[in-house]
Amino acid sequence: MRLVGISVDPPEINREHCRREGYTFTFLSDTNSEVIRLYDLLHEGAGQEGRDISRPAEFLIDSAGAVRWVNLTNSFAVRARPDQVLKAVDELGLAPASRM
Amino acid sequence: MKHRLNVSLWAGFLVVLSAPVTYLSVFIRYPATRDVPWATLLIFAAGLALIARGLRRAYREPLLYRGKIAGAILMALGVAIFGLFGFGTFYLARQLPPSRGAPHVGQKAPDFTLPDKDGNPVTLSKLIDAGAGGADRANGVLLIFYRGYW
Numbered sequence: 001m002r003l004v005g006i007s008v009d010p011p012e013i014n015r016e017h018c019r020r021e022g023y024t025f026t027f028l029s030d031t032n033s034e035v036i037r038l039y040d041l042l043h044e045g046a047g048q049e050g051r052d053i054s055r056p057a058e059f060l061i062d063s064a065g066a067v068r069w070v071n072l073t074n075s076f077a078v079r080a081r082p083d084q085v086l087k088a089v090d091e092l093g094l095a096p097a098s099r100m
Numbered sequence: 101m102k103h104r105l106n107v108s109l110w111a112g113f114l115v116v117l118s119a120p121v122t123y124l125s126v127f128i129r130y131p132a133t134r135d136v137p138w139a140t141l142l143i144f145a146a147g148l149a150l151i152a153r154g155l156r157r158a159y160r161e162p163l164l165y166r167g168k169i170a171g172a173i174l175m176a177l178g179v180a181i182f183g184l185f186g187f188g189t190f191y192l193a194r195q196l197p198p199s200r201g202a203p204h205v206g207q208k209a210p211d212f213t214l215p216d217k218d219g220n221p222v223t224l225s226k227l228i229d230a231g232a233g234g235a236d237r238a239n240g241v242l243l244i245f246y247r248g249y250w
Contacts, residue, residue, distance in 0.1 A: 005246055028222055059243040060243075067205055
């Protein structure tokens with residue numbers, strides 16, 4: 001199981017953020033919100049100075065490229081918890097939880 | 101008779117002020133105190149109860165305690181701060197677009213290529229293929245969309 005984060009921030013901002021938080025997983029920059037639009041997650045004008053950002057969302061994708069689990073929160077203060085994701089991974093048989 | 105300083109009024113107000121501060125600096129980091137901000141709500145309750153206690157004293161024992169006016173102002177401010185916090189976490193945070201077109205379970209995840217934090221292009225389908233064939237059986241991807249603006 002690979003973790004892939006996406007935000008509208010440019011790579012240098014994400015690099016700094018990952019360094020500060022100790023994130024070692026892949027972190028991608030969608031500065032024009034193209035992929036965010038493709039996944040219908042655009043939250044218009046919700047960023048600083050009214051810029052567009054993504055609403056929080058998590059997708060589990062299997063090795064065939066199919067979506068197996070989706071978490072679209074109804075509050076940006078509530079995100080998928082690690083134990084929730086691990087449970088879904090286990091139940092779907094996507095990978096041993098220890099590989100996360 | 102000399103008036104005593106109505107300590108619980110001011111202590112209560114400080115406790116109320118500490119509620120949003122500790123939420124933003126500490127409790128927001130942990131799902132257990134963020135998804136339902138019970139710790140912050142408890143701090144608010146304690147602070148408002150202290151202000152109420154001070155206010156009651158000021159009115160019941162006006163010869164002993166001061167703070168009738170200050171107490172009313174601090175209580176109004178405290179309730180306003182609590183109201184703002186509630187509005188933010190229980191209303192504003194839920195103003196999210198509907199996302200009806202988001203990929204649903206069973207659908208193929210739309211493929212894309214984006215630069216990683218070092219500027220190198222990364223393609224979703226290649227990540228998945230690489231994982232599927234890998235020796236560690238690390239099949240699949242957890243895609244996490246963030247609001248960003250770190």
